[in-house]
Amino acid sequence: MAGRIVGALLVADPPEQSADQLAQTLHASRSSISTMTRLLEGTGLIDRVSKPADRRLYYRNRPDAWHQRTLDAVDPIRRMRTLAEKGLRLMEGASPEVLRGLVDMYQFYAYWERSMPRMIAAWEDARDRGDLPEPPTGEPP
Numbered sequence: 001m002a003g004r005i006v007g008a009l010l011v012a013d014p015p016e017q018s019a020d021q022l023a024q025t026l027h028a029s030r031s032s033i034s035t036m037t038r039l040l041e042g043t044g045l046i047d048r049v050s051k052p053a054d055r056r057l058y059y060r061n062r063p064d065a066w067h068q069r070t071l072d073a074v075d076p077i078r079r080m081r082t083l084a085e086k087g088l089r090l091m092e093g094a095s096p097e098v099l100r101g102l103v104d105m106y107q108f109y110a111y112w113e114r115s116m117p118r119m120i121a122a123w124e125d126a127r128d129r130g131d132l133p134e135p136p137t138g139e140p141p
Contacts, residue, residue, distance in 0.1 A: 001028060002036045006045055009061045016049055016058035044068055067123070074116050081109035 004026050009017060017025070019033045026033070037059050040046040047062045062068075084106035091099055126132055 001026075001032050002040055004028070005033065005036050005040060005059075006061065009046060009059060012060070015060045016051070017060070018056045018058050020056075022059065044072070067120075067127075070116070070120060074113070074120075077109050077113050077116065081106060081113050084109060 005022060008022060008025050009015070012025075019030060019037065022028070022037070023030045023033045037046065037048070040059075041048055045062060045065045046059050049058045049060055050056075051058060084102050087102045088099065088106060091102065096103075
């Protein structure tokens with residue numbers, strides 16, 4: 001349901017949608033919409049907004065949410081690399097076959113921990129220069 005809400009808000013016209021509008025669009029219960037919009041707000045993918053002279057709450061996709069979510073992923077990647085590193089130190093002297101899973105985990109997360117800041121910086125630079133790919137038009141492939 002969370003994915004359906006994000007998808008609906010990404011293409012909503014108008015961009016702000018009430019919980020009732022989302023429930024009707026998605027053929028979902030109001031309680032399900034309420035639960036999932038709280039979750040999505042907490043993860044930073046959507047914002048709750050209000051309109052003047054309207055007591056209802058509305059939701060819309062958060063500008064720059066994908067960038068922020070990627071920034072937020074750097075710390076958990078570091079924690080996973082650190083966990084694998086601790087495991088490897090505890091298992092020092094074990095056979096390569098026993099260590100295979102921890103080595104794989106360590107290398108995977110160490111690679112992404114090293115690569116993500118460069119990738120994020122490159123994206124930010126491209127965004128600031130206005131050098132991002134143009135969105136596709138026409139019929140989908």
